[in-house]
Every structure is written in C-alpha cells, then in structure tokens.
Amino acid sequence: MKLVFATNNAHKLQEARAMLEPQHQVLSLSEIGCCEQIEENGSTLEANSMLKAQFVFERFGISCFADDTGLEIESLGGAPGVYTARWAGEPSCDENNRKKALKELVNIDNRTAQFRTVITLITPDFSTQVEGIVRGTIATEEKGMNGFGYDPIFIPEGYDQTFAELPCEVKNSMSHRANAIKKMKEVLTNL
Numbered sequence: 001m002k003l004v005f006a007t008n009n010a011h012k013l014q015e016a017r018a019m020l021e022p023q024h025q026v027l028s029l030s031e032i033g034c035c036e037q038i039e040e041n042g043s044t045l046e047a048n049s050m051l052k053a054q055f056v057f058e059r060f061g062i063s064c065f066a067d068d069t070g071l072e073i074e075s076l077g078g079a080p081g082v083y084t085a086r087w088a089g090e091p092s093c094d095e096n097n098r099k100k101a102l103k104e105l106v107n108i109d110n111r112t113a114q115f116r117t118v119i120t121l122i123t124p125d126f127s128t129q130v131e132g133i134v135r136g137t138i139a140t141e142e143k144g145m146n147g148f149g150y151d152p153i154f155i156p157e158g159y160d161q162t163f164a165e166l167p168c169e170v171k172n173s174m175s176h177r178a179n180a181i182k183k184m185k186e187v188l189t190n191l
Helices: 010-020 045-060 094-104 168-174 176-189
Strands: 002-005 025-027 064-073 112-122 127-138 154-156
Touching (some): 010 168, 045 127, 064 094, 064 176, 127 176, 168 176
Parallel strands (some): 002 064
Antiparallel strands (some): 064 112, 112 127
C-alpha cells in the first residue's frame, strides 16, 4: 500500500520507512508535491494529528498518516504537551526547547516524563488513531549527539543514557513513535 506520511522531517520519515517498507511505500509531503504548511492549531495531540491527516487525504486523495508528539513532564503538569515543538517560542528551536525544560526543572526532584505520539491513519475505507508511549526521566544536562528534539535530555526507563546517546536502532526500536507505528502496522496488516 502507498502511504503518505504527513511530514517532511527526515528523521521521522527514516524511522517510519525502516518499520513499514517494503510492505508499504512511504512518501513524504514533498514527494507528493505538498509544499503548504499544514496548520496545527488543535488543543490536543489527537486533534493536531487528525488535522494533518485530513488535510492530506482531502487534498490529494491518498491514504496517509500523520503524527503529533508531546513530551509530558509530570512535575510540570504535563507540559509542554501539545506545545512541545514550540515551547520556547517561535520560530521553534530544539536547543531552546531543551534549555527551557532544563531550566524549568532546576531544583525539582521529580523528573518523570513521557513521550506520547498519536498517529491518525486515513484510507478510503476507514480512519483510526493509535498511540505510542515511552516513559522515562529528564536528565540534568544534555548528553549525546544522535536523534533530534528533546532526545539529548530524555532518558528512557531501563536505561541510564539519553535517547541521543543510544544507537539509533535501539531508540527506534522502543520510541514513542515506533510504538505507535507498530500499532498502525498491525491495523494495516489486518485490513
């Protein structure tokens, strides 16, 4: 099945292709000629994921999926949540977002957090949403060179290294997005 992943993020695209191909051909937005910035003005991860998937499906009529991911820090009431990508302000900057997280957690003992990804899958026959979660803690400083976003400060449960210190194959095998893509793959297999 040909699927459009409503993203132009090379890291996300690589992760999805590694998990879904060759059974499914995964195309990016640019590969289908979608150059528009898709508005993400929903108040939840579920809403933003749905907005992106609906936009692609209605415009191009191609089966597609879209994700939205939030870092939810327990001691900050679940923040940044739906605002994860732009937490430190516009234009969004991964480094500034990480610095803000570390600053907000200075002198806070409870550093428990989770990444949560919601994927919306839309085909001509149905639509569904799946969720993937990985729990962990926020480090006290940035470590590692792999990954992107908050990876240098997120330590997954069962590890003492950040996502950015772990080999990509290890991170991708257990990440929030990987967990959601696995669930979506099960849905596609059962069609």
